[in-house]
Amino acid sequence: MATRKRLSPEESRLAALEAARALLIEAGPQAVTLKAVAARIGRTHANLLHHFGSAAGLQKALAGYLAGTVCDTIIDAVRATRAGLGSPREVVDLAFDAFDKEGAGALASWMILTGNEDALTPIVETIHNLVDEIAPEEAEHGGHPMQVHEETLALVLMAMGDALIGSALSRSLGLPETAARDRAERMLVNSIAALNLPE
Secondary structure, eight states: OOOOOOOOHHHHHHHHHHHHHHHHHHHOGGGOOHHHHHHHHTOOHHHHHHHHSSHHHHHHHHHHHHHHHHHHHHHHHHHHHHTTSSOHHHHHHHHHHHHTTTOHHHHHHHHHHTTOGGGGHHHHHHHHHHHHHHHHHHHHTTOOHHHHHHHHHHHHHHHHHIIIIIHHHHHHTTOOTTHHHHHHHHHHHHHHHHHTSOO
16 A cells, blocks of 8 residues: 655645645636645645635635745846846736736635635735835835835736736727737836936
């Protein structure tokens, strides 16, 4: 009889979140249940209940996990852009993909619709921390920290909205499917240009 590898609580939790993320991307938010995640990683329902407390707890932890990985990627892209190694479009695509292809937008919407009121809390907090990290660097480059907050707000709202109704809305307005991304890119390009203007 094969014995299961003994995982530390942290490793077990991480394995569950990775499995939940895969389920989210493959089958949508309603597929992210304790039973489905437990089956995928060869653990018991009781084991996951111990880690997350409930399906809502699992979904909230998944939202926080997604937000964390997304923000780490975005901050790397922002720094690369500032160092001349990347482009504003890469930052935009990372943000939009997080809410669309990675499922964060669908997960947040599903959690709100099913009565999980604090669904957005982990996403909001993680993005806030990301912005607080970028803002002092921006100030060092002659920018205004509040401008970073405003741009982050606009970028996240655009990415979330685009994930939910972007393609249908673009079609009905006769715009290309990339219209929202294009607009967000122009916003960042203009902002960078304004930062580089002589006083």
